Amino acid sequence: MLPVVYRHTTVSRRDAFLVSYPKSGNTWLRFMLTHLLSGSEADFDRDSTVIGEVGSHRATPEVLPAGGRMIKSHEPYSGPQKRFYRKAIYLVRDGRDVAVSYYYTLIRRELFTGDFSPFLRLFLDGGVDGYGPWHQHVESWLDSPLEESGSLLVLKYEELLKEPVRHVSAAMEFLGRPVSGPRVEETVRAYSADKMRERERQSRFHEQQKRSDIMFVRTAGSGDWARTFSAEDEALFAQATAGLLPRLGYARSS
Incomplete structure (x- = not known):
């Protein structure tokens, strides 16, 4: 894989980003935005044709005003690549639910076989992927110059659900492509959790998973962490993430 900065080199000033830490609801929001921006159906086998992933975005169509593209990224706002981010939607989810969702994703792919508590420690250390710890990722975007300039729209997954x-x-x-209420309502119905699971079951993506009994679209809700975390897990998470949970409006305990 190319170094992260090189994956951004063909980004234009007109482009906008949909950014989140993995397992924060990016796929759901991306499917709905794809439908509204292009009029085409989004599915799991060709979900990047309208909103391309950074590094694979050269052929992404121009769907924004003045010829801009919509690009997906999981990168933190850090390093030399941050100069390429000029406008972004940042989707944030309670990091405890993110951890649980990520755990089941790796179980489904047979990339992790242990219990949740050891996984949580790996997650909090930023050892699951190349995007760093969840709390540092979120803070990098919330404290970015884009927030100060009004070029960042922060959406909470839990509010998106409600x-x-x-x-x-x-x-x-925010993207300069306002649409009517009825059209958004139709899109939300078309990409409900049940409809998303139906799309997943019919996809090659689902067939290729190691554990077909665990869905990519699993609970599609909030608060699952309270059924998974031990008291020790709760304390560890609160200590590692300092004051970020209350900053985001999340209760620190179940």
């Missing part, structure tokens, strides 16, 4: 029409409409407005 009021999807409102927040998807806000995202489209």
Whole structure:
């Protein structure tokens, strides 16, 4: 894989990004934005044709005003690549739910076989992928110059669950592509959790997974961490992430 900065070299000033830490609801929001930006159906086998992933975005179509593209990224706002980020939607989710979702993703792919507590320590150390610890990733975007300049729209996954029409409409407005309420409502219905699971079951993506009994679209909800975390896990997470949970409006305990 190319070094991270080289994956950004063909980014234009007109492009905008959809950014999140992995397992934060990016796929769901991306499917809805794909539908609204292009009018085409989004599915698991060709989900990057309209909103391309950074590094594989050269052929991504121009769907934003003035010829801009919509590009997906999981990168933190750090390093030399941050100069390429000029406008972004940042989707954030309770990091405890992120950890649980990530755990089951790796179990499904047979990339992790242990219990949750050892995985949580790996997660908090940023050892699961190349994107660093969840809390550092979130803070890098919340404290970025984009936030100060009004070029960053922060969406909370939990609020997107409660009021999807409102927040998807806000995202489209932010991108300069406002759409009518009825069209957003139709899109939200088309990409409900049940409809997303149906798309997943019918996909080659699902057939290729090691554990077909664990869905990519699993609970599609919030608060799952309270059924998984031990008291020790809760304390460890709170200590590692310092004041980020209350900053985001998340309760520190179940």
